[in-house]
Amino acid sequence: MTVPALRPALRDVSTDQFLADVIAGLSDNPKHLLPKYFYDEAGSKLFEEITRLPEYYLTRTELKILRDNALAIAAHIPRDSALVELGAGSATKAKILLEAAPQITAYVPVDISAEFLGNEAAKLERDIPRVAVYPVATDFTRSFELPTAVRGRPCIGFFPGSTIGNFEPHEASELLRHAARILGREALFIVGADLAKDSNSLHAAYNDAAGVTAKFNLNLLARINRELGADFNLSAFEHHACYNRERGRIEVYLASRKRQKVHVASKTFDFRAGETIHTENSYKFTIKSFSALARGAGWAPVTVYTDHEEYFAVYVLKQK
Ligand code: AVJ
Secondary structure, three states: OOOOOOOOOOOOOOHHHHHHHHHHHHHOOOEEOOHHHHOOHHHHHHHHHHHOOOOOHHHHHHHHHHHHHHHHHHOOOOOOEEEEEEOOOOOHHHHHHHHHOOOEEEEEEEEOOHHHHHHHHHHHHHHOOOOEEOOEEOOOOOOOOOOHHHOOOOEEEEEOOOHHHHOOHHHHHHHHHHHHHHHOOOOEEEEEEEEOOOHHHHHHHHOOOOOHHHHHHHHHHHHHHHHHOOOOOHHHEEEEEEEEOOOOEEEEEEEEOOOEEEEEOOEEEEEOOOOEEEEEEEEOEOHHHHHHHHHHOOEEEEEEEEOOOOOEEEEEEEEO
16 A cells, blocks of 8 residues: 655746746855755655655654544534645545545645646545535645635645645744635644654654655756756765754755756856755644644644654644
């Protein structure tokens, strides 16, 4: 059985925007790139491979938490609700909730990839005929309207996978506020976020023995080569991931193995030996720090569900 992945939310952006972001990031000091660009087709496949790695506990732990607590979560959900999933990707996690809560009668997957949404919507309507599916193809970090069919119904936001950990704290807060506006006054919000833990487990999760995470990280350079005609030599860069305890986040980098030049479009970028490109942060929260973040953004934590090792947490939030 394959463990389904949360398809991260931001994909299929225009090439112009991609080029502009790459040039801006590589021109900066220190150099950086945006993690949303990991997820082209090859990157999405590599991410799904990551979710099946023994060291990558996040996906399987969240699925277990959802399965073990589906009925308890369902008890919070009012009649004739709509489940609104941000960055929906595969609907596997939503399906756990839809099956446990027959009072949910609509599912609104919000994802930037329209094609992907269409396929998943058709599958879900076949599997759970009770639920009407209204896909919204948009970037959920921007403002969007709920489909008219669900307006006025109680909305249950769903944001699993610790995707929220990719955002800076002020951006995560803004996103939670934004979700509150879209979901409306009576809304609940179910959010999955990774928990702070011992650095060995965290280090292993982002430095797997099989090297899939390294491949996933390096694919960003391969994608820049493919889509922007750049000449990154992939074997001249290496994957680095470390836990920054003070900031409570995994930091992911690509380090240049030597002094070199790289061309992207008409620009040339110089790399010192050992110079890094910062490609991702993955924030880890304590129950306390996540609850404070939620409260600061207008949401009151109702319950939090964790696994027995307290590796991952699923929060049920209610509008304040
Ligand atoms: C999809 C953002 C939740 O932070 O764990 C996995 C992405 N990066 N391995 C994470 C990721 C390296 C993942 N998220």
